[in-house]
Amino acid sequence: MEVVLTPRITPAGPLGLEAYRVAGGYTSLEAAFDLKPDGVIDVVEAAQLRGRGGAGFPCGLKWRLRGSDAPKPRYLICNLDESEPGTFKDRVLLYGDPHQLVESMIIAAYALQVQRAFIFVRGEYAQGASGLTTAIAEAEHAGLLGDNIAGSGFDLRLEVHVSAGRYICGEESALVNALEGRRPNPRPRMPRISAQGLWGQPTTVNNVETLVNVPHILRNGAEWFRNLGIHGGTGPKLYGISGKVDRPCLVERSMGSTARELIYEHAGGPQAQRQIIGFMPGGASTPFLGPDQLDVVMDFEAVAQAGSRLGTGAIIVLDDLSCPVAVVLNLMQFFARESCGFCTPCRDGLPYAAQILSDIVAGRGHVGDLLLLEELCEKIAPYSFCAFAPGATMPLQSSLRVFRDHFEQHLAEGGCPYANRGQRP
Amino acid sequence: MTAFEIDARQVPFNNGDNILKAALNAGVEIPHFCYHHALGSLGACRLCAVEVKPEQPEQRPRVVMACMEPARAGLKVSVAAPAALRARQGVIEFLMTNHPHDCPVCDEGGECHLQDMTVACGPPYRRYRGRKRTFINQDLGPLVHHEMNRCITCYRCTRYYQQYALGTDLGAMRLRNEVYFGRFQDGPLESPFAGNLVEVCPTGVFTDKVFRSRFARVWDLDTAPSICPHCSVGCNTLPGARLGTLRRVRNRDHAELNRWFLCDRGRFGHQYTEHPERPWQARVRGQTVNYSDALGAALDQLQRAGAAVAGVGSPREDLESNALLQRLIIRHGGFFAAFTDPGIEAATAHAVRYINRMGTPTLAAMEHADAILVAGELTAVAPMMDLGVRQASRNKAKVGVIHHVADPLATLADYDIRLAPRQTSVALKRLQGMIATTAEQSSGDEHGLAQLAATLMHAQHPLLIGVVETLGAYGVAALAKLAQSLGGQAALAYALPGPNAYGAAIVNEDGATQKVLEAVETGKVRCLVVTAADPLGDTRTGWRWREAVGRLDSLIVMDCVDSATVRAADILIPTAAWAERSGYFINYEGRVQCFDRVFERDKPLPASVAVIADLANALDLGAGEPRVAIADLLPGIALPLAGEPGIRLTPRVRLDVPPPIESVAGATGHWQVGLASWYGDDPLADHAAALSSLAPASTATIAPDTARIAELATDARVMLRGPAGSLPLPLCIDANVAEDTVALPRSAMCQIGVGHGGYVELEAMP
Incomplete structure (x- = not known):
């Protein structure tokens, strides 16, 4: 597949404005400004670009549903608060090619007729944010940002906000609260952020990877974009493969590549003499799949049919030296720690589950603990305020299915059977 | 529906x-x-x-x-x-999983929402095997106790404190199962409404520290529906007593008044009833006596004085005691006044007549105003009205505050207008002039008055609130005229000087206070009977009363708190505090409300109305039935029972009000005095230990510019001279005080003999 999003990303560092232009950068602006804003949305819709942040919502539809008559001012926010364990695609886009992001923001803002846009960057990516700030300054200096961009009559101010931290800031309504300077608690589902978001105004929040596809769609057309995907997927996708593989890596492949191809061809498969016992297909908040599902097509529907979620496309692999119970304990401790503390099931339920898991790993498990864990998941996920707790319980719930024998072995042997094998994850 | x-x-x-x-x-x-x-x-x-x-x-x-x-x-x-x-x-x-199982020793036990809900829905047994998370508590000052381990993270406290009461010093910190509700660091909560945390919290995180210091299980408390005795709003309360002592006060819902909340003065002011120096023993010329001997001595003095008697009632005394004392004294041929300062009397009388004529909004209705002008330091006088203004402000009302000294409400106002006391009525007249001429852009508008006038004019529901004590009669009238010039939509309310100021005003005859004071000063009165008032401690007239009482044969005093007048009494008859008796107050709206007796002490003190009735009966004046006295005063009114929402008096229009005349007579000195009272400052609540421990230091406070012009250093001590004497005080500089004004606490004003708006000399001390 033609590499679209990442060819300019090299160990030498990001391209400056001139080099980026030489590489074909900012040429999509012309194509965009030749169209009416709705025309840009038409093209994005025709390309069937789906949100890359995890939910897979069609990007063009999201833009159209905000409405061209939405009250002004409206805002656009790029969600670059990448905090999902195992996920490092946005980071590469930020550090490696900031001008691509700036160009994408200009087009998206034009399509949405937004005059003020924000890029919300994860706190740990401060260095990338500073590179992005430099890119924005270059673009401003070149008349690509500010008033009357490239003579189009379109104005845009683009601002970088470095997050004060926490996983939950990646949830769009929590992100909006954080940007307003409030506690990053998620907001109620209604009114929608698209209607009353930042400072009560219509707000569109898109993931970085979603946005950076847009200039390429405008340059090369919707059909070209759709054809980049395989097995029913559309466009390119950044897949990260980490965990117990030979060469953890980030690759840009067709949306719809199989997990087996990604793990074996690009990440070198499991380490020598080891067997894959399971994997998470889309980051730490997606259900585990077993080795029998390695041929799953890594697209939204296919992964959902297999019982998991594509999420961010960040595959985490477990081999036969990884204790899955310890992995799940680690994850639950992470999610318990990252809960914003707003609603009861998440705030107090997740530490409860983590406590049971730590008892099981330490050999203090009780008969009935697995039933209790299942019960907790059923009492946490459906009744929590936002999607955080359902995401947090999915790995636990699925591990109780996929790795049931490991859990039972822990209970029967009074502790972790992997402890004696000299290696624990 | x-x-x-x-x-x-x-x-x-x-x-x-x-x-x-x-x-x-x-x-x-x-x-x-x-x-x-x-x-x-x-x-x-x-x-x-x-x-x-x-x-x-x-x-x-x-x-x-x-x-x-x-x-x-x-x-x-x-x-x-x-x-x-x-x-x-x-x-x-x-x-x-985290809530401690400390119900048996928790102060909230018995009225804990969490306890109720756990019993009602929860699983009966505990399965969680882990450790509970623990916190370090904070010292939140003398009123509210903090016990964070009990927190269930419902966010009610911060939502109330920050969003509802517009406080800033309590918030949510940290996250996950370690969300911490507290202050940035230890220290007393700054909001005048902080005590509501105790009731807002569904469990025992915030509990009543005063109650806690003398705790009783809540199911053991004696309670009865009561009315707050600390200001003219008349919030409904539920005091709780145990073993003959008053332990706490909680809110009691009134749909049109306080609803869910109380101010801190209302919640914690009750401690005055337990003050160690509260008068407990009757006294005749320094000798401790029993009640009947004191009553006999009083009768003797009254009989001996014949018609040369006078009575002083009080805006903090209930309706029946005022009415009955007035009857007794008038039938005896003497003079009666329900006030101690002729200026306050006139201001209150005017305010009552204006609201009789124009109507006045309930506290709940105030929240729907879209533009509000507050003339005076409302937080200090009627805190719950301030909370109502805060709700209107949250509903996007524009708020203007004309104030003289530092004022919590002014810091939240859209128009913060700082004026020396005597300029207030000038400003009100200017506002009226601007509205009458619809001149929005008047020139030389140094105080933002033109913008305020435009805001009031364009509002659908403008509301004007005046603080009677500091406005004076002239300012009261100016505010009413301003309301009239705004047309029929404008609402007018006055914060009156006491829980029953309205009642005192309808018992009182115009000019009576001046007559009584002069009669005492000229020796026409031999015997003076005072109930629940402190004429000798008055700011403006106290020094005159102090001199005049020397000419009396006897000063008979009934009160439930210590005061200068109590200390000067020849015959002292201690009386029951409000929770120890029943009675009627009329609030700022003209709402007659009944408060019930909550408890009886081991050695009960008589209600003042009972003492007056005993005197009247013994004098055979036929004035001894309180209900008859009230019925005569309020003909045709079926008095409400305690716990009922009260009856609003229908307007009894007395239109022949002579317009008040502003007087600057006797003005000597170059500094105008502004009354620096605060939300715990009240003749009763001053004796509440926990609340008054928060009182600001006694200083002479002036604005920075004024200090610079007067060449006064920040750390100077100053000598104040007024008609009654001089007083040294430390100087304090505060930008929230009007220029050319010196803000003084009530006690200092009393010592030097000036009232709010009076003049003093001030000089730096070497």
């Missing part, structure tokens, strides 16, 4: 209601924590899970949060459904 169904009961709802709100209004209980009527829905606790039956056959029942789900006609809701029950049990079990 349409309805929906909860477990086969029809529940009516208003448009925009959610299931929980409609259910609670209809008396259908749905367990909940974070929802609060005043604070609305949050969706955080997840306890109000209910099942909604499918509306289409192919749908499945859904469990939703009742506080987040809009009520709709035809909705079928089940609280009892097993799925909803299971969800609620989960929430309770999760909360109890």
